[in-house]
Amino acid sequence: MHSYISNLLILIPALPLLAAAVVAVFGKRVLREQSHWPVVLALAGSCAASVLLVFAVQRAQQDGPHEHLVKLWTWATVDAPVLSTQYSVPSTPTSDGEAESKAPADTPAFRMDIVLRADSLTAIMLAMVTFVSTLVAIYAKGYMHGDSGYWRFFAYVALFVFSMTMLVSVSNFVLLYVFWEAVGLCSYLLIGFWFEKPAASAAGLKAFLVTRVGDFGFALGVFLLWTTFGTLDFHDSKVQTIPGTHGRAATSVVYLAPQEINDENISGTVQHGIFGDWRLAQKSPYGDIPDATILAVCLLLFMGACGKSAQFPLHVWLPDAMEGPTPVSALIHAATMVTAGVYLVARCTPLFAAAPDARETVATIGCFTALFAALIALTQTDLKRILAYSTVSQLGYMFLALGTGSQPGVTAGMFHLFTHAFFKALLFLGAGSVMHAMGGVIDIRQFGGLRRKMPITHWTFLFGCLALSGIFPFAGFWSKDAILAAVAEKAAAVHTSSIYEYLYYGGTFAAFLTAFYTFRAYFLTFQGEERIPKEAGHHAHESPPAMTGPLVILAIGALAVGAYFQWTGDFLNPNGFLMQTPVLTALKAPGAEGAEHGSLHLTVALISTAVALAGIGLAWLFYLARPDLAESVTKSAKSLGLYGLSHGKFFIDEIYAALIVRPLEAFAGLLAWADRHLIDTLVNLVGAFPRALGAMLRPLQGGLVQFYALVMALGVLALVGALLW
Amino acid sequence: MSPEQVLHDQLAALQSFLAVGAVLFGVGLIGFLSRRNMIVMFLSAEMMLQGVSLSLVAWGRYRHDLGGQMLVIFIIAVAACEAAIALALVLMLFERKGNLDIAKWQELRESNQPPFEEEWQPPEDKEEPPQWPHLPPAGVLPESVSQKEFYRRKV
Numbered sequence: 001m002h003s004y005i006s007n008l009l010i011l012i013p014a015l016p017l018l019a020a021a022v023v024a025v026f027g028k029r030v031l032r033e034q035s036h037w038p039v040v041l042a043l044a045g046s047c048a049a050s051v052l053l054v055f056a057v058q059r060a061q062q063d064g065p066h067e068h069l070v071k072l073w074t075w076a077t078v079d080a081p082v083l084s085t086q087y088s089v090p091s092t093p094t095s096d097g098e099a100e101s102k103a104p105a106d107t108p109a110f111r112m113d114i115v116l117r118a119d120s121l122t123a124i125m126l127a128m129v130t131f132v133s134t135l136v137a138i139y140a141k142g143y144m145h146g147d148s149g150y151w152r153f154f155a156y157v158a159l160f161v162f163s164m165t166m167l168v169s170v171s172n173f174v175l176l177y178v179f180w181e182a183v184g185l186c187s188y189l190l191i192g193f194w195f196e197k198p199a200a201s202a203a204g205l206k207a208f209l210v211t212r213v214g215d216f217g218f219a220l221g222v223f224l225l226w227t228t229f230g231t232l233d234f235h236d237s238k239v240q241t242i243p244g245t246h247g248r249a250a251t252s253v254v255y256l257a258p259q260e261i262n263d264e265n266i267s268g269t270v271q272h273g274i275f276g277d278w279r280l281a282q283k284s285p286y287g288d289i290p291d292a293t294i295l296a297v298c299l300l301l302f303m304g305a306c307g308k309s310a311q312f313p314l315h316v317w318l319p320d321a322m323e324g325p326t327p328v329s330a331l332i333h334a335a336t337m338v339t340a341g342v343y344l345v346a347r348c349t350p351l352f353a354a355a356p357d358a359r360e361t362v363a364t365i366g367c368f369t370a371l372f373a374a375l376i377a378l379t380q381t382d383l384k385r386i387l388a389y390s391t392v393s394q395l396g397y398m399f400l401a402l403g404t405g406s407q408p409g410v411t412a413g414m415f416h417l418f419t420h421a422f423f424k425a426l427l428f429l430g431a432g433s434v435m436h437a438m439g440g441v442i443d444i445r446q447f448g449g450l451r452r453k454m455p456i457t458h459w460t461f462l463f464g465c466l467a468l469s470g471i472f473p474f475a476g477f478w479s480k481d482a483i484l485a486a487v488a489e490k491a492a493a494v495h496t497s498s499i500y501e502y503l504y505y506g507g508t509f510a511a512f513l514t515a516f517y518t519f520r521a522y523f524l525t526f527q528g529e530e531r532i533p534k535e536a537g538h539h540a541h542e543s544p545p546a547m548t549g550p551l552v553i554l555a556i557g558a559l560a561v562g563a564y565f566q567w568t569g570d571f572l573n574p575n576g577f578l579m580q581t582p583v584l585t586a587l588k589a590p591g592a593e594g595a596e597h598g599s600l601h602l603t604v605a606l607i608s609t610a611v612a613l614a615g616i617g618l619a620w621l622f623y624l625a626r627p628d629l630a631e632s633v634t635k636s637a638k639s640l641g642l643y644g645l646s647h648g649k650f651f652i653d654e655i656y657a658a659l660i661v662r663p664l665e666a667f668a669g670l671l672a673w674a675d676r677h678l679i680d681t682l683v684n685l686v687g688a689f690p691r692a693l694g695a696m697l698r699p700l701q702g703g704l705v706q707f708y709a710l711v712m713a714l715g716v717l718a719l720v721g722a723l724l725w
Numbered sequence: 726m727s728p729e730q731v732l733h734d735q736l737a738a739l740q741s742f743l744a745v746g747a748v749l750f751g752v753g754l755i756g757f758l759s760r761r762n763m764i765v766m767f768l769s770a771e772m773m774l775q776g777v778s779l780s781l782v783a784w785g786r787y788r789h790d791l792g793g794q795m796l797v798i799f800i801i802a803v804a805a806c807e808a809a810i811a812l813a814l815v816l817m818l819f820e821r822k823g824n825l826d827i828a829k830w831q832e833l834r835e836s837n838q839p840p841f842e843e844e845w846q847p848p849e850d851k852e853e854p855p856q857w858p859h860l861p862p863a864g865v866l867p868e869s870v871s872q873k874e875f876y877r878r879k880v
Binding site: 698699701702703704705706709710713 | 754757758828831833835840841
């Protein structure tokens, strides 16, 4: 059983990596237009393995929460004496014998094993990532057809899926960081896929640099974790050192399984991982750590999550990332990579549970981003950008849910992540289908009434819109309702100075805005009179089956996954599949108990449905029934400056340019000037001195024999004179 | 003769020998530095050598030590060989440039240094084209065409 899970766990990232290598090596010359085959097959294989993994993990959880660990190899080891002279391996303030046991002399001070883990959270993420990426790869076969970089695209996608599957399955913060950066790299490569286009390469650069700001915080968080815990592993491990004989280096054996760690016959020291069984079994897992440290760790990690998941101060890269090919927007910038931040916060739930202030920050920023991005999306005219802001907004919802820190909240956040992947990928792929048919035009003012030309795209897009707006019984309804219910419950549970009450109203209002802008895009694109831009040419017809097939499958998902998992309770039920994740068990602590979990909150559901229907109705009124009304509203909003504020994305880019980019550019210009004129002059002077000396002495070497003889004679005279004198 | 007298005479002889040696050396040095004819320079160098040899012999005699004289015989033998080689070299150099002037050989200077140039140049003897007496034309010109053919056939 264990080796079965291990094999699946290794197979899932290995297949895409293999496909990436094959396509990278043979794609350009051999595979060419067939480059999608290795990738599609590998991703389908990974997807099948992920589904099997989900069932295997479920079987392994017969008796309580369970995680399965596979050690591949040891990546790095630094011996204790080396490190201990430089750093004092931290001891906790309690320091009553327990501190010493953390870094005993015979274990390496720093060791990093490549360990993969399988628990419910990872299994769900793996299944979601590989499923969406398989569909997107099939779709991309049609979408990218005839592109000069066809093989390159599929190599990048396979590399991305490898990185993403590793990101969610590693069991160590450093490796998490490594793959965190790896998905960022793939994102950069794919945003700038059409690098001849200046806007695309600039967008790639922007995405990379803005996420780096967050990653800097993440790195600091990892450093702080290391100095606080002395390990960066999630799991517990027991290290047995076998002394070397006759010149052989000592080797160490690592035991990961709980029964091995508790085996008295194995001598060795136990290292307690950050989310290891030992810590989670304590009453307060981080009782030995100062609260301020935990808070700082949480905020720094959340900074990384903000960068990757495009939350408020660092959201600016995601809308620009739409310069990449649409399948990439669907896969990386809607369904998978941007949810890495959500995954990180969910994975660190025990840490966030210990820091209420950090939780409130997460919830506040999430709710603010949800509202803020929804307000921007109201007036955008680029179909993909509307969806991008919608993604930012929905990610805000997920953080709002995680920020409640309660069991219904965290599970609702993960549930929304899961359903969102389906309908947002569907919407992006639908937008790509429209873009494909319209000859690259994506401005919703340029086309309209496409429902007859593109029936499949129309119906699937409508499903996606309904799911995003949260209309019963589509997927978004269940997950969004779960989030709002969790926030409302939290607001009711925390009586004193509850910020969550405002967050609930904010979330509900964002739901209204979501429905409005989603259906604004839908009505302008598919309803009304038929308008087709001249760029479309003869392309204005339904997309090929390779593109519509994934759309249909995702539309079924957008319709069904919410209701199905609501029915099974795998996500929301306190004893469901997701709650079997060890890191989430902390939420079941007695303090976090609320009313009945996972059930449908009728009031909340009615309110959110009502506001969603109101949003749709308003969009219908403005853009189909009474366009003159929309114009007059727009005009009055313009006169107030509100329209410009939303259309200009609240001028965040301009503010950053004025406050950060320009001053830094000026500073860099100053430094460049100083380098060129001050430093270089100094260096040139050092070189010029011997040169000048040489120039002074050079005339002596004139080539005249008699001059040499004269100098020699004078030299002898001087020598004799010196001797005599 | 008192021993003091003997000592004084010997010292006086030594001084005379050394003075002659120094004069020989000095004349040779000045010659080497001031003359540009390679053979003369070689002769001057030989003269410096003889001056040194002379002082060696003088010292040897003064100290009753035959080492000095022995060394001088060696020097003379070596100088003979050296003279043969040096004259052969001078001959080769002369063949290259057609001139014995040492200043013609300054290629070993620094690459970016200007060559030494004579400030004073000897006046070139200008060869005036000879003025022939101008005679008035006489006789009849042959026909040009036939003349051309004639020349061509001849060639």
